[in-house]
Amino acid sequence: MTNLKLNELLKTDEWEAVLDRGEIKEYFQTHDVNETFYVSGGTSQTLLTPLAYVASKSINNNDREMVLDVMRDLIELGADVNAPVRKSDYYGDGFLDGDKELVDLANGADRIELLVKNGARAKESHILTLFRDGADGAFIAENYSDLIKPxxxxxxxxxxxxxxxIDELALTGYDFNVQDVSGDTALSMVQDIGVVKRLVDAGASVRIPNNDGETFLDQCDAGFIERNSSAEGVEIMKELGVDLNSKDSYGDFTALHILAINGNRLDGIRNLLDAGADPTVRNTDGKLPSQVAFPGEYRREAVLLLESAVTKRKLMEELGESQQQPIMRRKL
Structure with missing residues (x-):
C-alpha cells in the first residue's frame, strides 16, 4: 500500500506532471522520507527514494524551480542525499541490477548543485552537464577543479x-594547459574562437604540441575557420596567429571554398578577405573558391565578391613586381 501511495503522491505515471509541494511536504512530516519504492517503466524497474525520484523528473523549464523547492523540502525533512538507488534493466534474459548513487539520477545542473551542496559526492560524470548548462562557476571551481579534463x-x-x-577556475589556479593521453589541451576541444580567447587570456597556450606534434594553431582547419568567420571571430583568429588559408582535414578546401559552397555567406567571405585570406588558393581539383559555388542567383554576389578579390590580388602582385624592378636594376 505504501508503494502505491508514494507512486500516487509523486505522480510517477506522469513523468512531466507538476507536483503538489504542499501535499508532499505534509505527507513526509509523518512518514519515512527515505522509504524506498519501485517505479516501473518500459523495460526497467527502479528502486528509489522520494528524493531520488523528484531529482530525476523530467519537467518543463518553467517548472524547474518547483522541483528544486520540493527537493529542498525533502532534504530539510531528513532525506538522505547519498541514499543508494537501484535500477534494473531487462536485456532479454532477465533483469540486470545496477546500483547507483542518488546524484547520478539528477536531471540537470541545478539539481546536481543542490545535492552536492547538501553532501552528495562530486563526480567527474557531472561535469558535462555542469558545463553544458552553465552552472555556477564558483561552485564548479570549488568542487570539480581536480576532476576536470581537457x-x-x-x-x-x-x-x-x-x-x-573559466574565470573561477583561473582563480583557483587551474592549469588550462593540462594534456590528455593524446597530448591535447583544452584548446583542442573548443569549437568557438570566443571561448578560445577567454582560455588564452586565462593562461592557455596555443603552442603546446600534442603527441603528433600538432599545436592548437595546427589544428585550426578550414572547418573551424569557417564556423568562426564572424567579424569578431576572424579578428581573434588573426590576433592568435591562425592561418586563415588552412585547408580542411582532407587537405582540399579552404574556409573560403566552404563558404562559397554553403551559399551566399557574404559576411564571412568579406571578413576573411579583409583579414588577408587568399582567394587564389586552389583546392585539390585546381579550383578557386569562386569556382566551386553552386549555380544560382542567390550565390551570385558571393561569386562576384570572390572574383573581384582575385582580380584585386593579381593587380597588387603585378604592382609589387613592377615596383621591385627599378630597385633590382639599381642593385645590379
Missing part, C-alpha cells in the same frame, strides 16, 4: 556563464 571544455559556450566558469 575534453570537458568542448561543452563551453561563448557566453557569460562559460566565461564565469
Amino acid at each position: 575534453r570537458h571544455f568542448f561543452y563551453l559556450k561563448n557566453d557569460d556563464a562559460s566565461a564565469a566558469i
Whole structure:
C-alpha cells in the first residue's frame, strides 16, 4: 500500500506532471522520507527514494524551480542525499541490477548543485552537464577543479556563464594547459574562437604540441575557420596567429571554398578577405573558391565578391613586381 501511495503522491505515471509541494511536504512530516519504492517503466524497474525520484523528473523549464523547492523540502525533512538507488534493466534474459548513487539520477545542473551542496559526492560524470548548462562557476571551481579534463571544455559556450566558469577556475589556479593521453589541451576541444580567447587570456597556450606534434594553431582547419568567420571571430583568429588559408582535414578546401559552397555567406567571405585570406588558393581539383559555388542567383554576389578579390590580388602582385624592378636594376 505504501508503494502505491508514494507512486500516487509523486505522480510517477506522469513523468512531466507538476507536483503538489504542499501535499508532499505534509505527507513526509509523518512518514519515512527515505522509504524506498519501485517505479516501473518500459523495460526497467527502479528502486528509489522520494528524493531520488523528484531529482530525476523530467519537467518543463518553467517548472524547474518547483522541483528544486520540493527537493529542498525533502532534504530539510531528513532525506538522505547519498541514499543508494537501484535500477534494473531487462536485456532479454532477465533483469540486470545496477546500483547507483542518488546524484547520478539528477536531471540537470541545478539539481546536481543542490545535492552536492547538501553532501552528495562530486563526480567527474557531472561535469558535462555542469558545463553544458552553465552552472555556477564558483561552485564548479570549488568542487570539480581536480576532476576536470581537457575534453570537458568542448561543452563551453561563448557566453557569460562559460566565461564565469573559466574565470573561477583561473582563480583557483587551474592549469588550462593540462594534456590528455593524446597530448591535447583544452584548446583542442573548443569549437568557438570566443571561448578560445577567454582560455588564452586565462593562461592557455596555443603552442603546446600534442603527441603528433600538432599545436592548437595546427589544428585550426578550414572547418573551424569557417564556423568562426564572424567579424569578431576572424579578428581573434588573426590576433592568435591562425592561418586563415588552412585547408580542411582532407587537405582540399579552404574556409573560403566552404563558404562559397554553403551559399551566399557574404559576411564571412568579406571578413576573411579583409583579414588577408587568399582567394587564389586552389583546392585539390585546381579550383578557386569562386569556382566551386553552386549555380544560382542567390550565390551570385558571393561569386562576384570572390572574383573581384582575385582580380584585386593579381593587380597588387603585378604592382609589387613592377615596383621591385627599378630597385633590382639599381642593385645590379
